Amino acid sequence: MSKLSYERPFIQKLNTGSMNKFGTKTEFAPVTHLDGVAVSRLIEQYGSPCFVISERQIRKNAQNAIRAFKTRYPKIQFAWSYKTNYLSAVCNIFHQEGSLAEVVSIFEYKKALQNGVEGSKIIFNGPDKSEADLTLAIDNNSLIHIDHFDELYSLVGIMEGSSKKARVAIRVNMDTGIYPMWDRFGFNYENGQAWNAIIKILAHKELELVGLHCHIGTFMLSTSAYATAAYKLCDLAANIKVKYGHAIQYLDLGGGFASTNTLKGSYLQGADVVPSIDDYAEAITSTILNANFHQDELPTIILESGRSLIDDAAWLIGSVVATKRLSDGRRATIMDFGVNILFNAFWYDYKISPAQEFTHHTEDMVIYGPLCMNIDCIRENINLPLLNKGDQVVVHKVGAYNMTQWMQFIQMRPKIVLIDMEGKTHILRENESLETMMELERMPEHLKSVK
Amino acid sequence: MQINKNIAISDSGFIFNPSSGDSFSTNNVGLEIIRLLKENKSKDEIITEIVTKFSTDASTLDKDLGDFFLMLRSYQLLSDND
Numbered sequence: 287m288s289k290l291s292y293e294r295p296f297i298q299k300l301n302t303g304s305m306n307k308f309g310t311k312t313e314f315a316p317v318t319h320l321d322g323v324a325v326s327r328l329i330e331q332y333g334s335p336c337f338v339i340s341e342r343q344i345r346k347n348a349q350n351a352i353r354a355f356k357t358r359y360p361k362i363q364f365a366w367s368y369k370t371n372y373l374s375a376v377c378n379i380f381h382q383e384g385s386l387a388e389v390v391s392i393f394e395y396k397k398a399l400q401n402g403v404e405g406s407k408i409i410f411n412g413p414d415k416s417e418a419d420l421t422l423a424i425d426n427n428s429l430i431h432i433d434h435f436d437e438l439y440s441l442v443g444i445m446e447g448s449s450k451k452a453r454v455a456i457r458v459n460m461d462t463g464i465y466p467m468w469d470r471f472g473f474n475y476e477n478g479q480a481w482n483a484i485i486k487i488l489a490h491k492e493l494e495l496v497g498l499h500c501h502i503g504t505f506m507l508s509t510s511a512y513a514t515a516a517y518k519l520c521d522l523a524a525n526i527k528v529k530y531g532h533a534i535q536y537l538d539l540g541g542g543f544a545s546t547n548t549l550k551g552s553y554l555q556g557a558d559v560v561p562s563i564d565d566y567a568e569a570i571t572s573t574i575l576n577a578n579f580h581q582d583e584l585p586t587i588i589l590e591s592g593r594s595l596i597d598d599a600a601w602l603i604g605s606v607v608a609t610k611r612l613s614d615g616r617r618a619t620i621m622d623f624g625v626n627i628l629f630n631a632f633w634y635d636y637k638i639s640p641a642q643e644f645t646h647h648t649e650d651m652v653i654y655g656p657l658c659m660n661i662d663c664i665r666e667n668i669n670l671p672l673l674n675k676g677d678q679v680v681v682h683k684v685g686a687y688n689m690t691q692w693m694q695f696i697q698m699r700p701k702i703v704l705i706d707m708e709g710k711t712h713i714l715r716e717n718e719s720l721e722t723m724m725e726l727e728r729m730p731e732h733l734k735s736v737k
Numbered sequence: 738m739q740i741n742k743n744i745a746i747s748d749s750g751f752i753f754n755p756s757s758g759d760s761f762s763t764n765n766v767g768l769e770i771i772r773l774l775k776e777n778k779s780k781d782e783i784i785t786e787i788v789t790k791f792s793t794d795a796s797t798l799d800k801d802l803g804d805f806f807l808m809l810r811s812y813q814l815l816s817d818n819d
Contacts (some may be wrong), residue, residue: 292793295767295805297752299812300760611804615811647764672764 294672296647314648314671317639317680321705325603325641325678328703333717334678335604335623337689337702341379343599345707348383351595354563359571361586365409367541368394370592370686371600374401375704375714380595388541388590392419399426409538409590411457411499413437413471420444424452431455431499431538433472438483445492455497455538456483460518462502462511471501475518484522488530495532497588498522501540505549505593505633509561509569512539516570520577523585538588539570545597547634547683563594593686600685602628603641606677607656617651619673624655624662627699628684629691631664638664641678644671657696694718738806740774741814754814761812766791770805774815 318325321340328338348364355362365388366380372394377387378401387398390412398408405426413433415423417440423430424444432438432454445452457472458480473480487495498519502511516539523534543566548556574587604623612618625631638653648669655662664681673679692699698718703711745753750768752761763771766787773783784798809815 289792290765290790292791292797293764293766294801295764295770297761297763297767297805297808297812297814300762611807615808645764647762 293645293647294674296649296672298647298649314640314644314669316641316643317682318641318643320601320603320680322709323705323711325680328603328711329605329678331711332701332703332713335602335621335627335700337600337602337627337684337700339373339376339600339685339702339704339714341704341706344376344379344596345383347595347599348380348385351563351589351591352384354567355571355587355589358567359575359587361584363536363586363588365538365588365590366595367590367592368398369690370541371596371689372397373689373702373714375712376596377401386588392416392422395419395423395428409588411501411590415440417444420452424448424450427453429453429455429496431457431497432483432487433457435473435483435486438486441493442486442490445490448492451492451494453496454487454493455495455499455536456480456487457499457501458519458522460500460502460515462514462518464503464506464508464511468501468503472499475522480522481525484526488526488532495526495534497536497538497585498534499538499540499588501590502542504542505544506542507544507559507561509565512566513569513573515539516573517577520574520579524578527583533583534585536586536588537574538590541590541592543591543594545593545683545686547597547630547636550633550635552635596685597683598685600683600689602681602684602688604679604681606673606675606679608675609651609673612652617649618654619651619670620654620656621664621679622656623681623700624657624664624697626655626657626662626695626697627692628655628664628681628688629693630684630686630688634683635665635668636684637682638668638670639680639682640671640673641680647672659696689715694723698722738774738780739816740771740809741816742775744771744814746771746775752814754812757813759812761814767805770802771809771814 320338321342365386366377368389386407386409387403388409389395389398395410405428408428410423410428411431420441421444441452458475459469459472460475461467473483487493500515502515519537526532526534544560546557546560602623604621607620607622610618648671650667650669653665653668655664701713701717702715704714705711743755750763770783773786784795787798788795
């Protein structure tokens with residue numbers, strides 16, 4: 287006689303009260319395949335945990351964003367935000383879809399060059415550019431977005447007596463009605479600092495002011511803030527045209543579009559509150575089209591979207607290490623991935639799905655990572671089936687920042703795998719090993735022995 | 738170890754404790770364990786019966802039973818009779 291299938295014994299007190307007005311949760315619907323590839327196969331082949339990226343979803347997101355803007359405005363250019371995810375393969379998918387490279391350090395700048403991006407197609411942002419960095423960017427005819435007066439004067443010094451021209455823009459910070467206001471980067475619009483910077487640039491013939499840039503925040507839930515930002519950039523561009531007869535070639539609205547992840551503390555799910563890419567496009571393009579640009583001098587709109595284009599194109603798959611009962615009776619589930627590789631768990635309530643079928647019984651639990659650190663908590667409260675040691679799970683929408691902000695702390699960082707358009711898998715980054723870590727360490731001779 | 742004898746158990750895993758008015762839900766394995774407890778079976782006897790009937794091993798069940806008994810005690814469905 288075959289035995290009945292076993293499920294950990296479970297008992298739950300039934301509480302009366304008002305139902306959740308959104309109905310019962312469905313987070314525990316199993317996700318057994320990613321882009322047609324079985325999660326169990328991925329873990330067997332590449333280990334657990336493992337990041338999995340979908341080429342199909344990246345291309346879909348990139349094309350959808352271009353469609354949203356190009357159907358509203360004739361001159362659109364996206365620039366891939368390297369810091370969001372600078373895996374070379376990911377960058378090159380965006381470059382193949384027509385994106386420039388938007389970098390914020392010389393490391394990212396050189397990575398873009400190594401990826402095969404022409405220097406003239408690199409936007410160099412960020413507050414830390416050395417004179418050597420600036421010289422390299424000038425030689426490559428890159429777009430240099432000046433962050434502060436020290437950088438501006440460095441550029442003037444470098445360009446003195448040069449026959450070349452540096453293509454520059456300034457980063458403008460401004461009040462767009464959102465809090466907190468991002469004013470640490472660039473020059474302020476309201477107090478006239480931005481205008482002063484513009485005057486100084488225009489006074490130096492070796493600097494060519496080609497654009498105006500802003501980056502008003504991150505995970506922006508308000509499209510009107512972009513309309514305000516676009517209006518203020520248009521105002522600066524119009525004043526430059528009127529007073530100096532100089533036409534600005536592009537307005538760079540930066541990034542900050544939200545993904546559909548759910549922020550911690552949010553009452554509603556991310557998908558219900560986040561504006562669509564079309565909403566952002568409408569706010570920005572309608573403002574610029576309504577500004578008084580001559581038809582022949584419409585500036586190109588550059589967008590440096592990162593998060594909204596990559597977050598939902600990657601998953602983290604992992605396994606249950608153990609389950610235990612906390613002192614207050616709550617279930618705790620320990621996973622083999624933690625905040626070390628899922629840094630954005632500090633801000634998001636990540637959706638987590640089991641990767642195998644379960645019964646209808648579910649329980650509330652805390653999800654912890656494998657670190658011996660109290661901060662290592664992935665979800666403070668989530669309702670999932672009765673997970674057991676070895677069960678596999680899928681964490682959704684992890685593509686932005688986790689693979690750049692992750693840290694080698696206590697555990698080694700895992701493999702990153704791409705599922706291509708044909709459903710084939712490729713390793714994009716190997717997992718770390720002891721050898722990887724020791725490669726950079728040096729041992730003084732007198733410390734080589736522990737005796 | 739003594740299960741509260743006057744609790745009502747349905748075949749679908751619904752449990753009602755008339756002395757407190759509390760109701761609970763349990764799964765198949767939990768239901769089977771509570772039935773065995775009502776028959777005054779010891780922990781070892783429960784393990785033997787469950788391992789015979791369900792596809793699990795004694796060590797897994799021993800670990801899970803510890804947690805299950807903890808929850809039964811916290812819900813005042815199980816008491817120590819010694």
